[in-house]
């Protein structure tokens with residue numbers, strides 16, 4: 001379970017971009033976060049894996065408070081948080097297998113990683129997952145020879161190789177064509193069910209959020225103003241999520257302007 005309580009983030013002492021935000025995700029649900037540019041979606045995701053330091057508040061993943069972790073304990077916790085990126089973040093000149101095995105960094109010795117001496121069980125697991133997402137035949141192909149959709153599949157497998165307790169996806173389909181984008185969203189949804197994994201997806205495409213996720217969280221300038229099943233995201237809710245400006249929001253007293 002992921003439980004976020006009273007989370008605040010200010011960059012460099014400026015106005016808060018996350019404002020006392022509460023969010024709980026239980027079980028294997030697929031949750032999308034939608035909202036205008038600047039609403040704080042990426043900041044929220046990055047606070048969870050501590051790529052961004054929260055200013056205050058609590059983020060607990062399966063009993064571990066993430067905000068206070070340092071050093072080795074932080075690295076260990078980060079291994080349990082798989083991340084899928086918009087730009088895939090692959091090492092282009094490395095093979096698919098090498099990219100996928102980088103998800104095991106931190107689990108195996110640096111020497112083994114440098115020498116590409118991957119444990120047999122990790123190779124077996126990589127093939128299982130690559131088979132599952134349809135890229136096993138590319139195991140020895142360099143990442144820069146793959147299409148966007150294939151690269152994102154590599155990104156997904158790399159994240160799953162971490163044996164994560166949660167998967168975070170930051171605009172995972174924004175660089176893909178519509179059909180490939182739907183395939184990747186379908187894959188994330190199916191994998192969440194198969195691996196019993198909660199998945200939190202920051203996404204601009206509302207139609208895909210409605211189609212492929214169980215729950216939609218709507219953010220507006222640092223606050224969650226909608227949190228419900230996709231069928232409840234009607235025109236009125238959309239207007240509330242996508243209207244206004246940060247300036248207008250700052251002038252209110254804590255409740256998002258309607």
Ligand SMILES: Nc1ncnc2c1ncn2[C@@H]1O[C@H](COP(=O)(O)OP(=O)(O)OP(=O)(O)O)[C@@H](O)[C@H]1O
Pocket residue numbers: 011012017035036037038039040041042043044
């Ligand atoms: N590193 C940073 N330093 C200072 N301000 C930042 C930084 N990163 C983000 N911000 C600001 O925080 C606010 C929220 O940004 P964030 O990227 O989280 O929004 P978002 O909802 O993900 O937007 P988008 O959909 O465009 O990616 C914005 O006002 C942005 O300018």
